[in-house]
Amino acid sequence: MKVLNTENLRKNREKGLQSIISGGVRVAVGMGTCGIGNGAEEIYRALKGSPHRTGDVHVVKTGCFGFCAEEPLVNVHIPGKPLVILHRVILKDVPDIIKWVMGGKIPLDKALCRIEEWDHLTGKIIYGRGMEDVPLWDEIPFFKGQDKIVLRNCGLIDPEDITEYAAVGGYSCLQKVLAENKPESVIEEIKKAGLRGRGGAGFPTGIKWELMRQSPGSPKYIICNADEGDPGAYMNRNEIESDPHSLLEGMAIGAFATGASEGIIYVRAEYPLAVKRLRKAVKDAGDCGFLGKSIFGSEFSFIINVVEGAGAFVCGEETALISSLEGKSGRPSPRPPFPAQKGYKGKPTNINNVETWYNITAIISGGWKRFRKTGTGKSPGTKVFSLVGKVANTGLVELPLGMSLSTLVYGIGGGSDKKIKAVQSGGPSGGCIPAELFETPVDYESLAAIGAIMGSGGMVVMDEDNCMVDVAKYFVEFTARESCGKCVPCREGLFRAMEILKNLTAGKGSESDLALLEDLGTVIKDTALCGLGQTGPNPVLTTLKYFMEEYLAHIKGMCPAKVCPELIRYEILEKKCIGYTVCARNCPQNAITGGKKKAHNIIQEKCVKCGICLEVCKFGAVKKI
């Protein structure tokens, strides 16, 4: 059996290497959900079906390299030359691409950057040198400063091909760990590396594993929490879609270290592609003997089940997740007992976030010292953020912990034309960080110190067109809706906070409401049962702290960002209106009077403040007041 597993791995690796670097021209289309949404599927099919393509040109699927704003991405490798990433590829480009690569060249106008060699942390790939007129990948602003440890394989290998994973060193960490057969030293390694939970709470992973290992009971379970529910966050989705095997390998190592025999991946049902690729990966790994009984001939046996969630945000909370897995409604329960003591089916259970698991092989392969070279002393390593909102460059960003927010927003994100006001970090239960505090280093403690959280890594950038009271209302509406309804502060508190915020955005608030809101928010944080409630008021409390003037303006009936419908109105400037009628024709409420070449007028009673008139008027005659 041992021979078979090991032999399997060697064969897979050879086959994968052939496919990645030495099997002719390789055109790989970035086909994560994001790429597909931008048309990658059609491009892939067109490339594959191109009548001009010969057998030397291989068209394959890959995951996502992370630069969402530039999708679809296609990377091209001509043997001996660097890997070149093409961006904003459209269907029309396909014949040209085929023509170029058949000639051994690259369509330079589409080239975003080049990669000469890549350290997959376990297996270094040298693509080739040359093509200096295309910038190196880490020379372009979006990638500059990024350190791809977690995303090491994303967008570079075919996620549905286990051989490509093997080619970049996959499953060799597991093989090594099992050969050494020292679970304690694995835990020791993780502890020394100082890895902290990437789900957002930042609990030291090694210590969690140790507690689990020491906890009596059998069988033991490990769970991967892939119930990524934050609006605007999609790191985990992309990680799984682009590199599912790294997750499985990380979990297998974790299971070995903690003494678990069964793993469960609790993944959002809303991520069908991730689910599909996970299921395939689990099957392939099982077929190869990297999962299942007596892995690599050792005494270690381990299986993984993929379970789809049912769409509750709160099931990202450990105890609620377990409850959901057990077939009960997803409601958290008090801790202790911790899952390590009494978890799934009452047995010792260890839960880690997707991204935490991705760090495991990275630590095992390179060693804890190398891992600690990135990040800060207290927060070593990197964190993947989904950078979205009012910035030029949106996408998945993997940053060493401890970098400043301004690097993220202005450097990598490329800033915005308008004045950036704040960043919402850590999803709906994170906090609004004002631009004045952008020098804050992004690590667990520093973010907590200013009332925000790292969370799972959502970063939403907001500019002067965003109303901070409205933002607070939006996030509280989300958490109130997603509250499981168990504990009073979360169930009733967030609901009432939402009511107060609705009043404020409607200009019906008073100063005493602000005091009550702050008091309420503080008590919710202080008394809610689980993480959802304990962090739910963060958007309210941070906006109250940093954007009080906006709240006060709302009390006076004004929305400075001109967002809150009840506090704004649209008017037509008589002087500029030429009677073009486009506004009247598009008004869903028929609220605009006036005929052709006659000055128009908005009947305020009918207006629902949708803003369509402002958008459609080419003459600047509609004004938001």
Add this chain to the structure above:
Amino acid sequence: MKAKFVSITINGRQYSAPEGEKIIAVCREAGIDIPALCYLEGISEEASCSLCVVEVTGAKTLLRSCVTAVSEGMEIFTDTPRVLNARRINLELILAGHPPGCMTCDSDGGCQLQDLAYSFGISASRFSDPGKMLCVKQTTSWDTNPFIQFNPAKCILCGRCVNACSNRAVNDVIGFAMRGHGGKVSTPFDMSLEQTDCQFCAECVQACPVGALIEKPRIGKGKLKDLTAVDTVCAYCGVGCNLRIFRDKNGNLVMAKGNENKKINDGRLCVKGRFGHTYANSGDRLKTPLIRENGKFREASWKEAVDHTALKLREIKEKYGSKAIGVLGSSRCTNEDNYIVQKFARAAIGTNSVDNCARLCHSSTVAGLGKAFGAGAATNSIQDICDSDVILIIGSNMAETHPVIAQIVKKHHREKSPKIIVCDPRFVGMAKTADLYIQHYPGTDVALLNAIMKIIIDKGKEKREFIDKHCEGFESLRETVLKYDLNSVSKTTGVDGAKIEEAADIIAGAKNMMIFFTMGITQHSTGVDNVLSVANLAMITGNIGRRGAGVMPLRGQANVQGACDLGALPNVFPGYQKVADPEVREKFAKAWNAEISADPGIPVSEFAEESLKGNIKAVYIMGENPMMTEADLNHTRKGFENLEFLAIQTIFMSETAELADVVFPAASAYEKDGTFTNTDRTVQLLNPAKSPPQGAKYDWEIVCRVSSAMGYGMEYKKTSEITDEIASLTPSYGGITHSRLSEGSLQWPCPDAESKGTIFLYKDAVFKRPDGRGLLSAVEFMPPKELPDKKYPFILTTGRILYHFHSGNETRRVKALDKFVPENYAEIHPDDAAKLKLTAGDMVRVSSRRGSIKLRARVSPQPKQGIIFIPFHFREAAANVLTNAALDPVSKIPEYKVCAVKIEKIKAESGKDKSETGH
């Protein structure tokens, strides 16, 4: 295991507390008030209301004291501004969604939310939504049942009800649906409670801290603050649940709650305990003595009725001798009542023909266990259930007959997973919980038990050392059981041999096994044999004489144990002192200053027959209704009609009272003081929850009056005097007095004032037999006396159901119970129904060789094929018209559990059946 103590500070003061104890418990123990709406110790640790929060040095957030355990050096603060503000805000949040409709709420005065609002001085929540402030009853799918009303408008989603249903009743009927602010308590898919497994124990109602859940029958009968509470003991089955019963300003009983006696019900009640008390308020309670004159009753004064009775009894005694009079005590009456009635029989009348209805339920237990162990009572305690790892339930539908014990067993099963084996011809409630279910034919218990013992002995798994040291008769038992090979037993019992073997393996592997049985074992012409077999099994597996190991005959009525203990049996005086023993007779003769007959009396099951033979001429009944409960009622009626004189003490005009010459109106159990002895020998004090109806008297008092009028003076001022007399003459009750009981119950044997009572019998396997050894009896299987044939092709088995009790005289008068199950039915297997072309609800005539009744067919997979089940509570279709009075030769118990019947479909006689239903 001794608890380790840790030292902590609360609000700056040092305390020592057991490690692992929850902060809330430590604080409350220390007299520090901690508000909580969702927490119920041991039941609900929902941790949701967030009112119990405290500040603990070093903790990031406030901590819930209900789920946080104390640890060494913990610094706890319960009254900092941070804590108080958090509590206030959370309370306001709860109040914001709760309508302030206290003025029309039945829970006013007992509502914990109201109390907290008061103590925090919150008159209006800052979060309130003015539009929602009217308290309107919201309709739910719960509205169709007669027991429980749920008004979601008042619900604060604390989860106590959900946890009570799950952790106390172990029924899991309700849970939370939806989420966030829109969450609600719900049944699965909003089914009505009747469609779920709900047993209407109303633990959910008891747990509700506000008025969202309420007992339906009490709505509008008075706010909680206007009710008066009395702690007493439930008057239904033998579990002896402690309850707090509430009466309104008019003196009527309106509601009951379970009391937290950890040794017995631990706060639980069943549907009858919870709702069944209102019969005491019934308008048709008897209030005046009645004398039959020219075939009709007329009202009479107490003096007249007593004198008339005394005269008639004296005449009959003089004319025919004392033996011509039979007396019936009652397991519904107190120990004191029963002591007096048997004293009356023995000392005033001079007969030992005094009995009680235990004859009809557990006389075979008393005889069988008495023979095997030396005493006829349950060997262990209810609280011992939690110490067992195997529970064998044979011939007991405990989920319906002893629902609270069933809940305790289920709870134990959930927590510690003991193996549960249920053997019953019907798929009874506990079969669902059971790890192994065996469906054997009624009356084949000996064959089944012998086969199990054979397998154990064949495999050499019997406890030889225990048997050698503590038992006798093993060799002949062994020879007998070895004849019971699996194949033939499989045929006899209708059970797959593999299942019998599995049962044997589980039983042999038990560290501590408790065996529960009731009428399925006892009510057979082989009742004593059945009981002996159970005792055999317990002894050969060494399961007796310690906590969690023993034999538990569950007693069916509140004081059936006590009625027997106090000598309402023909062959024994109080404390099972034998009438046959001249020394004992001498002792009582001296104490009672009367001559005591050495003639063994006759049991109640022979009264009718003896009357027809002319041997019994008069019967005096205290609180029983044999005209519903005796087997072969048509025959019984003839016997009772043949009497020269029949007197009865009763609370209602009953089927038996209708035949009487004198009827005395008696007080009900909820109106009495005195004592009850429950199924595990626990003697408990009753407190009157209301006064008897004007004109009714206590049973002991009536008997004393008749006795004195007969010339044997009995005068007691209060029941405690009787209890003291019992103690002086009854060794096992020697240390039991009212003043001790008012401090807490006592389990007999409790021989003297120093004794703390006995939790389990036969410690170190020393039995109460002359040589201290248990007796193993070789018992051969004998089939029931009447088996199905071509003419009567079905086996009828009778029994009790959850919602009614005994002859139905009480429960049929409880509106909610009678509404829920208003009429009798015959439960029939779907395959049999199909053969007879019956569908559910069809009217059928069920006939035996002795009579026939008309009732509805209920098609259910519960009974084994070929068996029908009929409850015996309904006078309109009295099951006992059909039953066979074949008696067990030793215990004289009739064979209620097996007789042959036929079933015919008949046309429904619309309207007629209904009009007969009422009382």
